[in-house]
Amino acid sequence: MAKIPDKPTLDGIEARWADQWDTDGIYRFDASVPREQVFSIDTPPPTVSGSLHMGHVFSYTHTDTIARYQRMSGKSVFYPMGWDDNGLPTERRVQNYYGVRCDPSQPYHDGFEPPFRGDPPKKHHAVPISRPNFLELCAELIEIDEKIFEELFRRLGLSVDWNHHYTTIGERSRRASQRAFLRNIDRGEAYSQEAPTLWDIDFRTAVAQAELEDRDRPGAYHKIAFQRAGADGAIEIDTTRPELLAACVALVAHPDDDRYRASFGTTVRTPLYGVEVPVVAHELAEPDKGTGIAMICTFGDATDVTWWRELDLPMRPIIGRDGRILPDAPDDVDAEAYGTIAGLSAKQAQRAVVEQLTEAGALIGDVRAIQHPVKFYERGERPLEIVTSRQWYIRNGGRDADLRTQLVARGGEVTWHPAHMQHRYDNWVEGLNGDWLVSRQRFFGPPIPVWYPLDEDGEPIHDEPLLPAESELPIDPSIDVPDGYTADQRGVPGGFVGDPDVFDTWATSSMSPEIAGRWEEDPDLFDRVFPMDLRPQGHDIIRTWLFSTVVRSNFEFDQAPWRHAALSGWILDPDRKKMSKSKGNVVTPLDLFDRHGTDAVRYWATSARPGVDTAFSEDQMKVGRKLANKLLNVSKFVLGFGDAEVSGGAPDRDLANVVTDPVDRSMLAKLDAVIAEATAAFEDYDYARALERTEEFFWWFCDNYVELVKGRAYESRGADAAASARTALADALSTIQRMFAPLLPFATEEAWSWWQSGSVHRAAWPIPSALDGDPDLVDPVIEVLTRVRRAKTEAKQSQRSSVDHLAVTAPTAALAALAAGQADLCDAGSIGAISLLDGDAFDCTVILSETT
């Protein structure tokens, strides 16, 4: 047991206790206990993007309080940590950090030195490097980033078990990801298909529906006249993408639109390119938009894809995977006219086409500027295009109403905190319009574990993929060779070829419960932790991480992956705008830890209601610091009475015989109610309510109860009376320290160490003392004490000044309570004499001593 310091301080306690916890392994998961005694957490693996921000601190703190509460309640807590280091975010960071880009056609350079390490100049042109070189840089950078992440999470005092650590690019993740996918293929839940796909032209990869976001962009309506074929007159359409004119395959209007009804079945000619295209009808065409008739291009947007598919139209693609106009004109398109735009970017092509249309007299009237929403990849910089490509999909209900219903029901198996977040899930699942695209034409991710046989022309036979055995996983099809083939058959007719793609990052992180729980690798562990008790995460990734995890678990285990999902809110800056890195208004967590202390920052985080967007507030951190400081000081005070009375927390202590004073029992009865409330709150994942109730009691305890009984504890009325007060103080202190432990882990551990052995974080969560005290008894006593204080304040006297006489008139019931607390009151208020009078109304007369 440590000595109580003369001057308690919060300074430096984080490092000391973090090290001690690590040394003692107090957060280690005990894998020997039965499932009912396990509390397992599907920790979000943060994207390793180089910096941690307050959003991380905020939500991880919430989860940590739950973990700590469950641990103290006797559960063996499975609290792993992972880093989401695969995928595009890392690739993008590597590109920006080293000033390179991956170009698989480049040869490998042994010992390659990147042009920069950190912050290449803006103008720098990315150096193309080979895929293996690029992957080496990815591995190098995530190692650096992950060290920083781990340091911060340790500073934050997260009670994770670092022995259960994973990375989403790691071997275990690749194996789990590939294994699940092979089983998806086997059961028909995964398939590949050649189809129009949303495509990011900068990252040059397909992206999924869940990764889209709309951004308002300036655009312009161009009115273009299409001459009727074999007849006079023209049909005018409005388009925001005149550069796609060469990709036009039809014009479309609503079937009930009288203006165009007569034209259905006829044809018109595209200006400039002279292609004869039909005029068709479809319900998706909106009569009040533009001129009511639109040109269908392959492909300008998602509606084009629908029209193309449902109306069985031909294909005239002109946009390449790099976003530029393809070099060769599609069938029927005037090659000479097309040649003027071939190779241009969409923007350049638009300028050229508008110019040519104007010259040809086909552009009607003025171009009208508008703002309109355009689809972007959420991490992308330029609008998405739609290109046709072969991709792998996992069924998610987007094309199957029964599956959709099933997945909504899975969501219903989970208890949501707060409950209304479930609507977002339902909303998303019910609105899906396609299966989940999991393949990415990228590099740093688990490879899609598939080869294809090559026919005699050297073309891959996609319908007959060659699959590895599960025992061979993880594999890299660009290196490993499928069964029945030899390495020299790679890429030759009659041989094989590896699928070049990798999984989308969500396709792997959707396996987080299986990865962390070592699915199929440690069945004993997995059975003890799965399904997990809790999935904590941000509400912004319900449609991605949460939903995709449910999809995988539904297919593999026919059940929801967890019992509870806790969704945390956003951090807003003090102006109540969403905080973001790009705005440059992010304060670094480490700086705040240094300035206010970790507990203070955690206090700010845990004072926010679950799921509620919360303003960043250093003021709130100062309040937290004050609280933590107070806890140290009041601990010092209570423990200053010596060890005999404060062997507190010992379960066999005979409270009932020692704590005899009704005032003390009243305080403990109040505390019992607070224990019950805080326990119920934590059971309901409401750390904020637990904090609020505990804190409210704590300040009352310090300001009123402690002041009231201080004199008695100093033996103003003899040993027995003192023992009652001291024991009650110590008992309450033990309870308070334990109730604050999940919230303020450092300050509580510090104060606990002064008088207890072992970590407070391994101590038992308090249970009510259940003495027969009257919780309300002390209230009138405190009320009178407050009146006395007020009288002194109004007389501008010190609280220490004495009172000659105090006369209290009160109803009979209150008088009994006051009689019980009378002696304490005299001590606390330096009151010479008290007279208690029976009366209807409550009244106090305070006669202060003459000051000399």
Place this chain on the structure above:
RNA sequence: GGGCGCAUAGCUCAGUUGGCUAGAGCGCUUCCCUUACAAGGAAGAUGUCGGGGGUUCGAGUCCCUCUGCGCCCACCA
């Protein structure tokens, strides 16, 4: 257009099944070096609970409606 959330003191927010005079912190005012704490303590002021209607003995709380703000989804010619 569909869904969800929010609106309580100058600010940030509590107020759980409807129940005494609506609370806290910050900020503000006044006072106090008091041996747990001056990075502290004591006391005080501050509200048409967004508007309107309804249910009820009783509504910040339940129902309807309107207004404003935010988020998610859909729409993208």
